[in-house]
Amino acid sequence: MSVENTPSTAAKEAGNPAVDGSELIRFDNVTKRYGSNVVLDNLCFDVASGKHVTLIGPSGSGKTTILRLLMTLVTPDEGTIKVAGEYLSHEERNGKLVRAGEKHSREVRKKIGMVFQQFNLFPNMKVLRNITEAPVHVLGLSKDEAEQRARDLLELVGLTDHLDKYPSQLSGGQQQRVAIARALAMRPQVLLLDEVTSALDPELVAGVLDVLRDIAHSTDITMLCVTHEMNFARDISDDVLMFDAGRVIESGSPEKIFTDPEHERTREFLSAVL
Ligand SMILES: Nc1ncnc2c1ncn2[C@@H]1O[C@H](COP(=O)(O)OP(=O)(O)OP(=O)(O)O)[C@@H](O)[C@H]1O
Numbered sequence: 001m002s003v004e005n006t007p008s009t010a011a012k013e014a015g016n017p018a019v020d021g022s023e024l025i026r027f028d029n030v031t032k033r034y035g036s037n038v039v040l041d042n043l044c045f046d047v048a049s050g051k052h053v054t055l056i057g058p059s060g061s062g063k064t065t066i067l068r069l070l071m072t073l074v075t076p077d078e079g080t081i082k083v084a085g086e087y088l089s090h091e092e093r094n095g096k097l098v099r100a101g102e103k104h105s106r107e108v109r110k111k112i113g114m115v116f117q118q119f120n121l122f123p124n125m126k127v128l129r130n131i132t133e134a135p136v137h138v139l140g141l142s143k144d145e146a147e148q149r150a151r152d153l154l155e156l157v158g159l160t161d162h163l164d165k166y167p168s169q170l171s172g173g174q175q176q177r178v179a180i181a182r183a184l185a186m187r188p189q190v191l192l193l194d195e196v197t198s199a200l201d202p203e204l205v206a207g208v209l210d211v212l213r214d215i216a217h218s219t220d221i222t223m224l225c226v227t228h229e230m231n232f233a234r235d236i237s238d239d240v241l242m243f244d245a246g247r248v249i250e251s252g253s254p255e256k257i258f259t260d261p262e263h264e265r266t267r268e269f270l271s272a273v274l
Pocket residue numbers: 034037039057058059060061062063064065066
């Protein structure tokens with residue numbers, strides 16, 4: 001399925017481009033402010049199911065805020081977000097759209113997995129248990145089922161020999177690969193990646209990116225990725241969204257964005273990071 005860059009109606013109205021298709025994620029006129037700082041400005045975009053979309057742009061342009069909104073770590077001041085057709089921070093009650101209760105948000109959030117810059121593993125649990133904990137306690141899988149799933153994922157991320165270790169006994173790259181397995185163990189429809197190699201020593205970056213490339217190319221999971229690794233973005237992305245000051249100023253295929261950007265701000269940004 002190809003990504004079309006025809007803006008959705010809402011996106012046209014807001015002046016923001018969109019990724020169109022059978023949408024799994026939809027931002028409709030989302031505004032997020034911290035005090036007087038408008039971090040996301042009437043943002044509209046869609047991500048089609050199965051697509052890999054990378055968010056690029058200068059520091060402070062709002063990329064991480066988008067992922068945090070999807071994890072319901074923060075809520076929009078205006079606008080709505082839908083995941084797989086369901087409102088995230090809102091719910092419909094008696095035909096009206098109201099702020100969602102925690103139960104509703106938690107259910108929708110089960111469709112989403114996130115890998116953070118700082119791994120965030122449970123330090124007091126061995127690798128296997130780090131991965132089985134949520135499937136057992138949140139999804140209700142039996143211990144055996146969860147362990148089988150964890151073993152399969154540890155093979156995928158190349159850590160079969162390390163399942164009995166504590167996070168502190170692993171390198172940063174290995175810890176991040178455990179974090180990737182842990183996110184996938186919940187079988188999310190969407191995987192959010194927030195600068196997942198930024199905290200790693202340079203020699204450990206390639207191993208983590210190779211695992212993610214493999215996942216991108218061998219599964220049908222939808223990915224939304226914030227990264228400063230432009231070669232990685234070029235390899236895995238169906239579509240790249242260039243952010244500036246809380247708006248998508250340009251979107252398109254990686255070939256288009258990286259070799260023939262239209263916007264002056266995109267050219268400036270890429271010349272600084274490439
Ligand atoms: N909790 C918060 N309180 C106040 N301001 C915040 C908070 N979180 C983020 N911001 C501000 O929101 C803006 C966007 O931040 P965000 O982290 O989304 O940017 P980013 O594009 O991901 O940047 P970077 O590439 O540096 O991670 C920044 O100006 C930031 O200072």
